[in-house]
Amino acid sequence: MALQYDEIVRGGLARQVSDLIRMAILEGRLALDERLPTEEELARRFGISRPTVREALKVLAAQNLIRSRRGPTGGTFVNRPGAAGAARAITDAATLLVGMGHFNIDEIVTARVETEALCCRLAALNRSDGDLAALASEIALQQDQALSDGDFCGSDVRFHRTVVQATGNGPLQMMMHAMIESFIPITNMLIYRDHERRRTVAAHEQIRAAIGARDADKAEQLMRGHVRGMRVVLDQALARRNAEKPGGESR
Known part of the structure; x- marks a missing residue:
């Protein structure tokens, strides 16, 4: 997964995280149907809290850029935006x-x-x-x-x-x-x-x-x-x- 975890600055963290993931999706650095790391892993890599990660993912879900699936094969997956x-x-x-x-x-x-x-x-x-x-x-x-x-x-x-x-x-x-x-x-x-x-x-x-x-x-x-x-x-x-x-x- 081609995310730049060191580009976060303090202030508006959830928005910055959602913006970084969105750009990675739009630029094709995150592939369609690719599974994102867990909330815990994203929080560790970005150096932020899990609630902040959760807020960022909610923004992306509202933009139909990611989807969640439960179960053993579940997780958070990339959607490629349609017209x-x-x-x-x-x-x-x-x-x-x-x-x-x-x-x-x-x-x-x-x-x-x-x-x-x-x-x-x-x-x-x-x-x-x-x-x-x-x-x-x-x-x-x-x-x-x-x-x-x-x-x-x-x-x-x-x-x-x-x-x-x-x-x-x-x-x-x-x-x-x-x-x-x-x-x-x-x-x-x-x-x-x-x-x-x-x-x-x-x-x-x-x-x-x-x-x-x-x-x-x-x-x-x-x-x-x-x-x-x-x-x-x-x-x-x-x-x-x-x-x-x-x-x-x-x-």
Whole structure:
């Protein structure tokens, strides 16, 4: 096992241990399914306590980088991170940063415009009949006037997720996971009271048609217009919220 046991400094020991083991896994110095030393052995080699080792291993397990198995052949074993796990980790981090106000609305909207426009272009070139059917299914659901605001927003997320899936590009799908699963729900939460469903459904149908016709230029243009139009509604929603705050201007 290629771990550097002498790289630990005092302070934040559990995090340092988890970081060292994670890097060894990501760099291939720890092989897939390789068994790690016991907690007692890791504590001895790193020169730290077993509770600190246990805390470090919990961090790695939460990141799906290691797994534990009981029994005579049990122990702690290396997992090689997959695309789905990596995407979830990115999404969790992005959601946390959004919640802390690390990204402003301008940044989020600009990121959505540019990345989703690219996805539309690639989706038009690479989509399958199944992708088109999935888009049509969400549009049909969105046309149901009895649909709750929450269910409408959930369908909106799935529509955009399907566009990304239709690109057929694995790295792009992984990178877009945070955009779809974090940024879209945040903006939907802000605008749902001001949401014009008919405009959204019409935009989705036009995008689906352009993707179906493999018209990459038009699909990209339509997605840009769709997200930019959402920005107008978002500005209206934020203005209304500010006016409703104590001390704000009343309508």
